[in-house]
Amino acid sequence: MTHATVKKIVLPLLGVIAVLSLWTVLSQTVATDLPSPARTWRESRRYVLEPFFKDGEMNQGIGRLAFYSLVRVGKGFALALLLGTPVGFLLGLSRAFHQSFDPIVQFLRPISPLAWLPLGLVIFQKSEPAAIFTIALCAMWPTVINTAVGVRSISQDYLNVGRVLRLSRWKMLTKIVVPASLPYVFTGYRLSLGLAWLVIVAAEMLTGTPGVGGFLWQEYNSLVYSHIILSVVTIGVIGFLLDRLMGVVERRVRVA
Amino acid sequence: MAYLEVLGLRKAYATARGRTEVLGGVDLAVDEGEFVAVVGYSGSGKTTLVSLVAGLIAPDAGEIVLDGAPVTGPGPERGIVFQQYSLLPWLSVHDNVALAVDAVNPGRPARERRRLTEELIALVNLTPAAGKRPAQLSGGMRQRVAVARGLAMQPKVLLMDEPFSALDALTRASCQDHLLRIWGERRTTVILITNDVDEAILLADRIYPMTPGPGAVLGPAIEVGLPRPRARRHLSLEPAYQKARQAIVDFLRANRRVA
């Protein structure tokens, strides 16, 4: 075995085995309500092996549930970008705008999704738009802040090229400001997507809408604890994949 | 009055240890179609001088008049080749040059602007690389794109701030030869900033040596009495070359910063 395979495969495998062992030990000693790995798999295998079955609103394959959540996250994320990108550019470009709205951004940023959701329900009356509103409000801040930082850190050399050419405001924006800040913007997008995925679980749990988070909460209330673990693992796997996907996009932009 | 006239230019920067005067009253005169070089140690204020003439920063005192009009801000009639390759990395060679061509020829039809762009890229021998991004080019190629972009501004005077100083010696020589040929074809008015005495003599009609700062000024201009067209070979053996070189080196030595 080469040194590289040890590092790439054997060591991560050791980590997984260690966690599974700890989980088994815990489930048999202190936390006896916690299903063991074996039992979790036994009770979850149908959800994983037939990921798209549908027996009822809340009893569906994990693929189907994940799909609902992803669509919801996609809408909230899209709204976050639609709101966050222009706000970020304005913050970065205009001193007056920055002085007017930066305090508000700093104030809104740390507010938890749990605080926004009831407000969304009050405004929209329905759970679906309330969830999307919450995702967008929580997820947009990294986009706002990274875009603003990206615009402010554009090299003076590039701006000087535009000044010497006396480019119009529009050309300055499209030819220099936007492309120069794009790597920062996409870092913001990646972080925003991660946040959106964090928020979805809370939003679904509180609104009881079908999706991974909704399923998790329902199974907790029905005392099917193995399905909580199934949901948690699914949330982790999808979050990881989303981050990787955005990482690829981000790198492509950086090379350009 | 000369085509480009710089009179009593002063510029100070605020630093941690108070104000330091970088330029202490620079005078400079350039005729139309002339190639003038400014030679000085690094840190003496050459980029500051270029930025002032370009209008990118404002002087504390003094004036700059180009073709009868005082300089108040940046504009393409004072084209510039920056010290760092400030090509836009997200645009191809073609698009970098086209950005300048389109900016200074808004009234002309697209086909004509395209032809102008391609002509300039051919002038710096980069037609095969027209579709490439700056990151895919060597340092010498990048600086030639920067020269093409500078010319694309159709400037009354082209300011070149140490365009080749980041290049290795062989590439630098080849870039200088390109510039020599291009200037022979175009006769654009040029101010070349350099810290390389031989580069200045090879390329320029007149050379201003710069005293090291703080409070840098330009010494009296030294005429380069070499006929044109010039070729690099054997040039350094000419008496006129030796004479110009000696004059510049003597001035720079006499005004060396006392460390």
Ligand SMILES: Nc1ncnc2c1ncn2[C@@H]1O[C@H](COP(=O)(O)OP(=O)(O)O)[C@@H](O)[C@H]1O
């Ligand atoms: N924006 C600035 N703020 C403060 N000091 C500066 C600034 N730009 C240049 N300087 C200082 O002015 C001096 C001359 O700089 P510069 O014009 O770049 O010299 P050169 O191009 O001849 O190397 C240097 O000591 C430099 O540190």
Ligand SMILES: [Mg+2]
């Ligand atoms: Mg410099």
